[in-house]
Amino acid sequence: MFSGILAELERNLKKLPGVGNKTAQRLAMFMVSMEKKEALDIAAAIEDAVNTYRHCEVCNMLTDKEVCEFCSDTTRDDKQLCLVQNTQDVYLIEQTHEYKGKYFVLNNLLSPLDGIGPEGISFPALQRLVEHREVEELILALNPSAEGESTINFIGSRLAEKVHNVTRLSTGLPFGGDIEYTSSLTLSNALRRRYSVKE
Amino acid sequence: MFSGILAELERNLKKLPGVGNKTAQRLAMFMVSMEKKEALDIAAAIEDAVNTYRHCEVCNMLTDKEVCEFCSDTTRDDKQLCLVQNTQDVYLIEQTHEYKGKYFVLNNLLSPLDGIGPEGISFPALQRLVEHREVEELILALNPSAEGESTINFIGSRLAEKVHNVTRLSTGLPFGGDIEYTSSLTLSNALRRRYSVKE
Numbered sequence: 001m002f003s004g005i006l007a008e009l010e011r012n013l014k015k016l017p018g019v020g021n022k023t024a025q026r027l028a029m030f031m032v033s034m035e036k037k038e039a040l041d042i043a044a045a046i047e048d049a050v051n052t053y054r055h056c057e058v059c060n061m062l063t064d065k066e067v068c069e070f071c072s073d074t075t076r077d078d079k080q081l082c083l084v085q086n087t088q089d090v091y092l093i094e095q096t097h098e099y100k101g102k103y104f105v106l107n108n109l110l111s112p113l114d115g116i117g118p119e120g121i122s123f124p125a126l127q128r129l130v131e132h133r134e135v136e137e138l139i140l141a142l143n144p145s146a147e148g149e150s151t152i153n154f155i156g157s158r159l160a161e162k163v164h165n166v167t168r169l170s171t172g173l174p175f176g177g178d179i180e181y182t183s184s185l186t187l188s189n190a191l192r193r194r195y196s197v198k199e
Numbered sequence: 200m201f202s203g204i205l206a207e208l209e210r211n212l213k214k215l216p217g218v219g220n221k222t223a224q225r226l227a228m229f230m231v232s233m234e235k236k237e238a239l240d241i242a243a244a245i246e247d248a249v250n251t252y253r254h255c256e257v258c259n260m261l262t263d264k265e266v267c268e269f270c271s272d273t274t275r276d277d278k279q280l281c282l283v284q285n286t287q288d289v290y291l292i293e294q295t296h297e298y299k300g301k302y303f304v305l306n307n308l309l310s311p312l313d314g315i316g317p318e319g320i321s322f323p324a325l326q327r328l329v330e331h332r333e334v335e336e337l338i339l340a341l342n343p344s345a346e347g348e349s350t351i352n353f354i355g356s357r358l359a360e361k362v363h364n365v366t367r368l369s370t371g372l373p374f375g376g377d378i379e380y381t382s383s384l385t386l387s388n389a390l391r392r393r394y395s396v397k398e
Contacts, residue, residue, distance in 0.1 A: 001294065002290070005251050005263055008247065009244040009247070012240055012241045012245075016226055016241075017225065017226070027215055029261070029285075030216055031215075031245055031248060032248050032261050033285070033286070036249055036250075040249055040250075042211045042212065042214065042245060043242040043245040043249070045208040046211075046238060046239075046241060046242040046245075047239060048204050049205055049231050050230060050238040050239055051235075052204050053205070086232070087228060087232070088225070094200075095200065
C-alpha cells in the first residue's frame with residue numbers, strides 16, 4: 001500500500017510477532033502522525049535496549065549486565081535451579097512470587113528436525129553449573145509440548161544421577177478451564193494425576 | 200515487570216495503538232532477542248520515516264515530499280475533491296480504484312467539546328482551495344459518527360453555494376453484515392434510504 005520510506009518502515013515492523021500487513025500499516029502511519037519527539041524516543045529506546053542487552057554469562061538470560069540480577073543475587077537459593085525456555089518465562093515465574101532459587105535459560109528446546117541438539121540448548125554449560133553448585137533440585141519449567149517433553153526426558157535422564165531431585169511443572173486442567181473444551185490428552189493426564197481433595 | 204532500559208522500551212512501545220502491557224513486554228523481549236542488526240533496522244526505519252514525513256502543503260496528507268503524489272498528479276481530476284479525516288483513509292479509498300480526483304485531509308473532525316473548531320479542521324484552507332480550483336464535486340468521505348456528522352453538516356452548509364455538488368458516502372448495511380446484529384439506527388437509516396433493486 002505504501003511506497004518508499006513508509007513501505008520500508010512497514011516491512012521492518014512486520015518482523016515483529018503478531019504484526020501483519022494491516023497492523024504494520026496502522027503503526028507506520030501512527031508513528032509518522034504522532035509528535036516527532038515521541039516517535040523518535042521509540043526508535044531510541046529500541047536502539048538502547050538492543051545495544052545493551054546480551055546473554056548473562058552464567059544463566060543465558062537476556063540482561064543489561066554481564067551477570068544478570070538473578071545470578072548475582074546472593075539471597076537466592078543456589079541449590080535450586082529452574083530451567084526455562086526463554087527470558088520472558090523467567091519474568092512470568094517471578095510474577096508468581098513462588099520461587100526464590102536461581103534460573104537457567106535454554107533459549108531453545110531439543111528439536112532434532114531443526115538440527116537443535118544438546119549444544120543448542122546449552123546442555124554442557126548446564127551440566128557444569130549443576131556439578132559446580134551441587135544443585136539439589138532442578139525444576140524443568142518447560143512447555144508440555146512435543147519439544148518440551150523430549151527436552152524434559154533428555155535432561156531428566158542425563159542429570160538424574162547428579163541431581164537429587166529433578167522435577168517438572170504440574171500438568172492438568174488450567175484454573176478457569178472447562179472440561180468440555182479440554183483436549184482428551186489433557187483430560188486423561190488430569191485423571192491419571194488426580195490428587196486427594198485434602199492436599 | 201521489566202526494569203531499566205527494557206522498562207523504558209516497554210513504556211515507549213505502549214504509546215502505539217493497540218499495544219498494552221503484555222504486547223509491549225512481548226515486543227520488547229522479542230527485539231532484544233532477535234538479530235541485533237534486524238532490530239536496529241527497525242529503529243532506523245522509524246527514524247527515517249518520522250524525520251522525512253510531513254504534511255503536504257496543499258492537501259495536508261502525510262507525505263515524504265513538499266507536495267504529495269496525489270496533488271502533483273496532473274492526470275487526476277482537479278474538479279473533484281474528496282475530504283477525508285486522515286492520511287490512512289486516502290490509501291483505503293485508493294485501494295478501491297473507484298476515485299480519480301484529488302484529496303483534502305482534515306486531520307480532525309469538528310468537536311466543540313475538545314475545542315476543535317473550523318481552524319482545527321483546516322476549513323479556511325479548504326475554502327480557499329475549493330474557490331481557487333472551482334471544484335465541482337466535494338465528497339465528504341467522513342465517518343458517520345457524531346463528530347463526522349457535525350463536520351459533514353458544517354462543511355456542507357458552508358460550501359453549499361460554492362460547490363455545485365456536495366456529496367457524502369452512502370450509509371446502510373455493510374456487505375456481509377447481518378440484520379440481526381445491526382444497530383437499530385443503521386437499520387432505520389437503511390430502510391429510509393432503500394433503493395430499487397434495478398439500480
